[in-house]
Amino acid sequence: MADSDGRQVDSINHSTEEDVKLQEVVQAKCEGKELTKEEKQRLRKEKKQHKKNKKDDRGPPEKEKEKEKASVLAPSKPATQSPAHKAPVPVNASASESPVAAEKPAKSKAEQRAERRARQDTERASKQGKKEGGQQSASSKPKATPNELQPVVKRLPEHIQVDDPAALKKLAKKLERQQVPLRSDYGYKVSLFSHLHQYSRKNPPTQQISIPATVIHPSIVRLGLQYSQGIIAGSNARSVALLHAFKQVIQDYSTPPNEELSRDLVNKLSPYISFLSQCRPLSASMGNAIKHIKKEISNIPSQCKEEEAKRRLQECIDSYINEKIILASEAISKYAIEKISDGDVILVYGCSSLVNHILCEAFEKQRKFRVIVVDSRPRLEGREALRRLVKKGIRCTYVLISALSYILPEVSKVFLGAHALLANGYVMSRVGTSQIALVAKAYNVPVLVCCETYKFCERVQTDSFVSNELDDPDDLIVTRNGKTHLENWQTVKSLGLLNLVYDVTPPDFVDLVITDLGMIPCTSVPVVLRVKNVDQ
Amino acid sequence: MPGADKETDLSERIESFLSELKRCGRGAGSLRDSAETARETTALLRRITAQARWGNAGELMEIIRKEGRRMTAAQPSETTVGNMVRRVLKIIREEYARSRGSSEETDQQESLHKLLTSGGSSEDNFRQHFAHLKANVIEAINELLTELEGTTDNISMQALEHIHSNEVIMTIGRSRTVEAFLKDAARKRKFHVIVAECAPFCQGHEMATSLCKEDIETTVIPDAAIFAVMSRVNKVIIGTQTVLANGGLRAVNGTHTLALAAKHHSTPLIVCAPMFKLSPQFPNEEDTFHKFVSPHEVLPFTEGEILSKVNAHCPVFDYVPPELITLFISNIGGNAPSYIYRLMSELYHPEDHELYTGK
Numbered sequence: 022m023a024d025s026d027g028r029q030v031d032s033i034n035h036s037t038e039e040d041v042k043l044q045e046v047v048q049a050k051c052e053g054k055e056l057t058k059e060e061k062q063r064l065r066k067e068k069k070q071h072k073k074n075k076k077d078d079r080g081p082p083e084k085e086k087e088k089e090k091a092s093v094l095a096p097s098k099p100a101t102q103s104p105a106h107k108a109p110v111p112v113n114a115s116a117s118e119s120p121v122a123a124e125k126p127a128k129s130k131a132e133q134r135a136e137r138r139a140r141q142d143t144e145r146a147s148k149q150g151k152k153e154g155g156q157q158s159a160s161s162k163p164k165a166t167p168n169e170l171q172p173v174v175k176r177l178p179e180h181i182q183v184d185d186p187a188a189l190k191k192l193a194k195k196l197e198r199q200q201v202p203l204r205s206d207y208g209y210k211v212s213l214f215s216h217l218h219q220y221s222r223k224n225p226p227t228q229q230i231s232i233p234a235t236v237i238h239p240s241i242v243r244l245g246l247q248y249s250q251g252i253i254a255g256s257n258a259r260s261v262a263l264l265h266a267f268k269q270v271i272q273d274y275s276t277p278p279n280e281e282l283s284r285d286l287v288n289k290l291s292p293y294i295s296f297l298s299q300c301r302p303l304s305a306s307m308g309n310a311i312k313h314i315k316k317e318i319s320n321i322p323s324q325c326k327e328e329e330a331k332r333r334l335q336e337c338i339d340s341y342i343n344e345k346i347i348l349a350s351e352a353i354s355k356y357a358i359e360k361i362s363d364g365d366v367i368l369v370y371g372c373s374s375l376v377n378h379i380l381c382e383a384f385e386k387q388r389k390f391r392v393i394v395v396d397s398r399p400r401l402e403g404r405e406a407l408r409r410l411v412k413k414g415i416r417c418t419y420v421l422i423s424a425l426s427y428i429l430p431e432v433s434k435v436f437l438g439a440h441a442l443l444a445n446g447y448v449m450s451r452v453g454t455s456q457i458a459l460v461a462k463a464y465n466v467p468v469l470v471c472c473e474t475y476k477f478c479e480r481v482q483t484d485s486f487v488s489n490e491l492d493d494p495d496d497l498i499v500t501r502n503g504k505t506h507l508e509n510w511q512t513v514k515s516l517g518l519l520n521l522v523y524d525v526t527p528p529d530f531v532d533l534v535i536t537d538l539g540m541i542p543c544t545s546v547p548v549v550l551r552v553k554n555v556d557q
Numbered sequence: 558m559p560g561a562d563k564e565t566d567l568s569e570r571i572e573s574f575l576s577e578l579k580r581c582g583r584g585a586g587s588l589r590d591s592a593e594t595a596r597e598t599t600a601l602l603r604r605i606t607a608q609a610r611w612g613n614a615g616e617l618m619e620i621i622r623k624e625g626r627r628m629t630a631a632q633p634s635e636t637t638v639g640n641m642v643r644r645v646l647k648i649i650r651e652e653y654a655r656s657r658g659s660s661e662e663t664d665q666q667e668s669l670h671k672l673l674t675s676g677g678s679s680e681d682n683f684r685q686h687f688a689h690l691k692a693n694v695i696e697a698i699n700e701l702l703t704e705l706e707g708t709t710d711n712i713s714m715q716a717l718e719h720i721h722s723n724e725v726i727m728t729i730g731r732s733r734t735v736e737a738f739l740k741d742a743a744r745k746r747k748f749h750v751i752v753a754e755c756a757p758f759c760q761g762h763e764m765a766t767s768l769c770k771e772d773i774e775t776t777v778i779p780d781a782a783i784f785a786v787m788s789r790v791n792k793v794i795i796g797t798q799t800v801l802a803n804g805g806l807r808a809v810n811g812t813h814t815l816a817l818a819a820k821h822h823s824t825p826l827i828v829c830a831p832m833f834k835l836s837p838q839f840p841n842e843e844d845t846f847h848k849f850v851s852p853h854e855v856l857p858f859t860e861g862e863i864l865s866k867v868n869a870h871c872p873v874f875d876y877v878p879p880e881l882i883t884l885f886i887s888n889i890g891g892n893a894p895s896y897i898y899r900l901m902s903e904l905y906h907p908e909d910h911e912l913y914t915g916k
Contacts, residue, residue, distance in 0.1 A: 211776050213789060397781035398756045404860065411863045418868040419856050421756050423780045423811030427847065427872045453781030456814055463817050485785040497777060499759050506762035507777065516769045517776040524785035 061279065077140060180302045181488050184216045196299070199292035200236040202229035204299045208494050211517040218302070219491040225249045226299050240269040241293045245300035254402070256306040256440050256476060257346055257374050263297070263307055264338050267314060271334050275327070282330050283321045290315070302490055305441035305449070305478040313341060345475040349537035350375055353471055354382040356535050357436070360469060365390040365433045368461075370422075371451050372402040372409075373438025375471050380436075381413050391416040393428055397453045399496040399520065422453050429464045439472040439534075444550060445481040446528035446543040448472075452485075452521045458530035467532045470543070474536050477550055485524040494518035563608045571624060574601055578632040590733060591637045591798070595833045596705050598628065598641040603698045606645075606691065614653040614690060615683035618646055625912050634848045634874070636799045636807075636836040643837070643909045648697045650906055656687040704888070708831035709734055711888035713741035719827065719886070724748040724791045727783075727819075730809045731760035732796020734829045738886075739794070740771045749774045751790065753783050755811050757854040757871065780811050787818040794827045797877075800835045802901055804879030804894030807846070810872050816881035825883040832887050837901055837910040840876050848873045 182188040183206070196203050207221035227246050230237065244266045247253045253262050267290075274289065276282045294311060297303065303311070317337045321330045357379045361367065367390055369376050380392060392415055396403025403419065410417050420428050435457060441449040448454070448470050458468045482488055497518045498507045510516045528543035538549060574597065605624060611617040625642030632638065712734055720726065720742040728735055728750065739750060750773055754761035765775045778786060793815060797808040806812065806828060819826045840846055852869035879894035892900065 213786075398754070398759075398779050404856075407867060408863055411866045417866070418870065420870050421780070421855055423756055423809075423814070424870060424872050426813035426875050427810065428870065451781075452779075452785055456781060456784040456818065459784055459817055459821060460814055484788050486789070497754065497779060499762070501759060506759075506766050513766070513769045515772055515774045516765060517774075519776050519778045519782065519786075521778075521782045521785055524782070 074137060074141065077137065077144070178488075180218055180298065181216055183218050196295055199295055201292050201296045201299060202226050208511060209517050210491070211519045213486060214489070214491055214519070216487075217489060217491050220249070220493065221495065222250060222493045223495075226296070236292055237296050238266075238270045238273065238293065240266045241296060245297050248297065248301040255372065255374055256304045257473075259304055260306045260310050260475075261342055261346060264310055264314075264342055268335055268338050271331055271338075274331070281323050282325075282327060283319050283323065286318050287315055290318075305480075306476045309475050309478065310341065314338065345473060349473040349475070350378050352537040353473065353535050354379045356540055357469070357471060358383045358386060358388070360434070360533075360535075361388050361390055363389040366393060366431050367391070368393045368395060368429070368432045368435045368457070368466075369406065370395045370403070370435075370437055370454055370457050371397070371400070372406040373471070375473070376436050376438045377406055377409050379471060380410060380415060384413055384415050391418070393418045393420065393432060395420055395422050395425060395428075395453075395457065397422040398499075400451075402451070422456065425457065425460050429460055429466060432461070432464075432466050435461045435466055435468045437468065437470050439470050439476060440523060441480075442470075442472050442477045442534065442543075442546050443482055443525070444477075444479050444547045445483070446546055447482055448526040448528070448531060448534075448543065449482070449523055450526065452524045455485075455524045455526040455530070458526045462530050468530060469533045469535060470526075470531050471535045474538055474549060474553065477546055477553070479550060482525055485521065489524075490522040492520040492522050494520050496520055564610075567604060567608045570601065570604065571627075574598075575628060575631045578628065578635060578638065581632070581635075591635070591834065592705065592708065592733070592831070594635060595637045595641050596702065598638050599645070599698060599702050599705060602641065602645045603695060603702075606694055606698065613684050613686045614649055617694070618649055618683060621645060621649070622912055629912060634798075636838070637833055639912060640833055640836055640905075642912065643905045644701060644833075645698060646909045647904065647906045648701065649694055650683075652690060652693045652697060653683055653685075653687070656690055656693065657685065705831075705833060708833065708888040709737050712829055712831060712886055713737040715886055715891065716742035717745060719794075720746055720748060720792070722746045722748060725751060725789055727751045727753070727787070727790040727793045727815070728764070728795055729753040729761065729783075729811055729815050730755035730758075730796075731764040732829070734831065735794055735796045736764060736767055738829050739768060739773060743768075743771050743773045747774075749776070751776045751778055751786060753778055753780055753811065753815065755809055756780055760809075780814075783811075783815055784818045784821075787822050787824065790819075790822070790824055792825055792827060793819045794829060797828055797830050797834065798874060799838075800828070800830050800885065800897065802837050802839050802898065804882065804885075804897040805840055806877040806882065807840070807874045808877055810875045813875040813877050813881075816877045820881050826881060827884045827886060828882055829886045832889060832900070832904065835887075835897065835901060835904060837905055846874070846876060 177188075179188060179192050193203055204218075204220055204224070204226045206219050207224065208219060210217075210219050225246055226249065227242055230242070244253075244262055247262070248259065253259055270290070270293070271286070274286060276285060290311075294303070297307075314334075314337075317334060321333065325333070353375060361383045365388075367380070369380070369392060383390065392410055394403045394407045394410070394417055396407075396419065398421070407417055407419055418428070437448075437450060437454055437457065439448050439450045439454075443449060450470075461468050480488070494510075495518075497520055498505060498510070507516075507518065510518055531543045534541050534543055534546075536549070538552075541549065578594075602621060602624075605621060606617065609617075609620050611620060621642060625639065625646075628642070629635075629639045716738045720739075724746075726739070726748060728739075729752070742748070750765075750768055752761040752765045752768070752775060754777055756779070761777060765777045768775045795808060795812060795815070797806045797812075799807040801807060816826055818824075850871050850873055852871050855871045856864060856867065856869040858864065879897075882894045885892045885894060885897070889900075
């Protein structure tokens, strides 16, 4: 953050009084002198003003109203409404600043300044006229429009832009700034997936950072290692582990002398999040959890004492885990148990903590059913589910996914877990789920997906290619009868191994989604998202 | 006595063939190519025709039926054995009819009038003795053997008619017919192949390495990803273990899922199967259709604590209904699944569909 400030300010190089003050302040920073809190706030306000001026060159005038209102609020509050425009705007501004900085030397700087000031004056004059008249409607309209039609100028996530060298360079620079190691891709990537990362489990990113890590908190390092080695897997487990690690971070955090906790803590979390996403791309549930935490941190009032703030944040994290995950799974179990009748044969796929919980609860409530666990290579997560169910005493059958057509005529219901539910009704889940839903549909077996609402996300996707995760391709290698056919697949030029992690199931294969808000059809996901946004 | 030696030699050969059949039943690895099995069966039947003692066609057919029953009982899932036995029986009938000079061979069951008036089965008992019958039958069996040897080449010759350049083709497991088919097309065209590995035996791996040797761009995917990648696939080309009488397939497990995914994406499903795989069986109840191997492949014995409390299944074959199949490519050309019944009537006589006389 500090470096980019310096660069921006240098490139602008104005000479009005405020700019002189700004320059002084910047020079003081560069010389290493500590700025007081007030100076920092002033610096922040002026930076925003500069950004706003730059936006005049290309931004539509109505955005300025929001910016003026928003300029006093913190920039990192994506959820509240008026900064809703601000959040994408500074991103745009920073993204567009580099080309702008390149263009600058073309025209003389004095000329540009003059033009801009003239334009600002005229626009301010016209706005004065409009403001008096349309104050009420103008102020209510921008509040309404972000809710109805947010112009989605979203930034494309980095992890699906691996084939773009510019994006890779940007990421490398950002990681260098944050002192997070950059992980390199491994092995030959199938051409259809050249836009995704493919890492090897044998090269964890923790090898490249020194222990004890200076920038990254040790519990985050441990968490990253657990993610990259697959020790913690499953979206609920990953989210809960993340939140516990953040609790530890907050516990150990102490505000530096001239900083506010609400701003500084958020800045401290950014390199951690970059590190974790280098270890393994973030899941939708983790993304939602992080958004929630950042919002809570920014909402801490500045006069709150540090101990009090930390306690509040810990409580907030605990209540998030409790509400969204634990209580949600209780609610979902209650609904799901209504759907399980005696004599049922239930098919489950892989290891979903939620589905396992439902089955164990149903068994405790004396429902008579048996379970068929379907598993697939190379992860073989079904074995874990099998162990848990057998320990409970449930009668189980175990097959691989290629035997699905054989076993399906016996099945009366299919229960599936989800990694995320997308806004167009598609279910993103472990690879193979769509196949199960497809074959179940062909045999007219009802498919029920169980998913907590915190996993709902606003993305839309229609196939499993554009956004996915590629796991270590070496996992596909197997030794049978002493022969390993794919042992030297790297040396063979035209051979590729593809180990997908997720796939999307179209909503016509899913009969019902059981969430903590009730039982809804797949296509009602955007309704739930809207309800959640209004609540928050 | 030379006669006795020949007989013991013959029965030895039959016994060794039977024991080989029984042994190769473990694992769906098909340690034996089905083409090889067909060839060996036919060679053995030729030897029986040459060396066994028989006076007329009826006795020969009885001997062959008896041996055929023993062979199919040794390995019920290996249907090519039964198919070859039926082919030879049909050859004998034809040669007999030709020797008699009658033109009946063409009117076997095609005329409904004939069926009604003749009262079902043919009235002659194949009791007439013909001097040249043995030589004729042996010659016809030789022709059959030649046909068997050329099946794979005949199928691969049609490859260029079906594969264009820059295609993405998907296949599952390992089929030597499909391998030859794709390699033949790769000589002139560039395309991409995705192989589903077909757990738990993972024969897809062998297929992929073999295809790579011909510089075909290959990708190996786990079975769970079949539906996920199907949207980018242009054609699905598979082999099969048996083609059933209704046009359905008995293929490696996982093929039904593949066929359903192809149907969902409206991707054509092409089956490369030589004619000796066509069997007059229908898909019966699950108990006779399926073959299972040790569940150790699925849940290894190292998972001891839960093994005793869990049922694990490892079926080898899948049934694919004919409405999911677009085209059959065989050594006699391409056919729709609805035409299979007709091809069957040309290959086998209806009385031979059941090798068990009476029941």
